[in-house]
Amino acid sequence: MELPYVVVIILFCLGIYTIIMNKNLIKIVVGVNIVESSLILLLILISFKLGGTAPILDRKYELVVDPIPQALALTAIVIGGSFIAVMLALVIKIYKRYGTLNVDEIRKLRG
């Protein structure tokens, strides 16, 4: 087991821990962000080859890293940015309506 994979596991589990342990909505959004960055790190690790160059073939290279996971990582970054923006806007709306960010209090307000 190489060290970078352990880092991915630690980041992923920290994100999940943040999501299920915290009551504050902003902290839950931060947890989702941590999980997403761990997945991007995993995609980069899958494409990595020791001694390979970046996939820009202006000369003849012997060893080139895998371009497909890098393209998928770009997709993940774009979609992550979009949904975090939408989540933050919804959090702002919830705070304006209920005056609190605590998940338990919002649940109690339902009556």
Added chain:
Amino acid sequence: MSRVHKIFRKFYKIGLVLFLAIFLLFIFDEIQNLDIKRYLSEHYISEGVQETGAINLVTSVLYDYRGFDTLGEATVILTAAATLSFMAPIKKVKMLGTEFTIIIYQTIIIIIPFLVVLGMNLIFFGHISPGGGFVGGVILAMIPILVTITYGITFSENKLKANHKSLLEGIGAIGFILLGLLGIFAGSNFLASGQANFGLGNPGELISAGLIPYLNLMIGIKVGAGLATIFNSLIKEG
């Protein structure tokens, strides 16, 4: 009783996370020891430059082999920007902020032309050097964001109206689809640029790689306008 219950719940959650960690450890151990041959990526690396005409293989995967995927991404940004624009209040909101010194106001004016050049360079050279439409679009979106932060939301909305930004975003989205339809008229599939023989040119020149530079431009316009819209809507909420 309630306190014991709370402590039990806490340990239960920690145990769940630890269980997940051990599960992932086993899965990654399997992934590492897999002895697979990556036929697809080897094909892209050996044949990709001849088939698409783009030197940058990430761009050729993103805009030629997986063009449909990129269309989906563009739709996600469009949806996010549209949702945030719906939620943002129409009335003018006083933005939180401070008065800066004159140094910052003057420096922003000097920085903006360089940002334009950098963003356009990243967009237009996306198929022959590192970069591409998404990165260039993000750099271009930094300009309205910087103006909004320093000069305030009112000045920014006066200079670059929200309608114009959504018009630019629409041009980007519709242009991407129209360029994709060009592949059908040439007798091939939707969003085909290498297969449809659009004069691929010499790999490494600025005008080469068929439709890829134009698709890059459309995505750059779209991402820039979309991110600027998202930022201004979030600022107006607060």
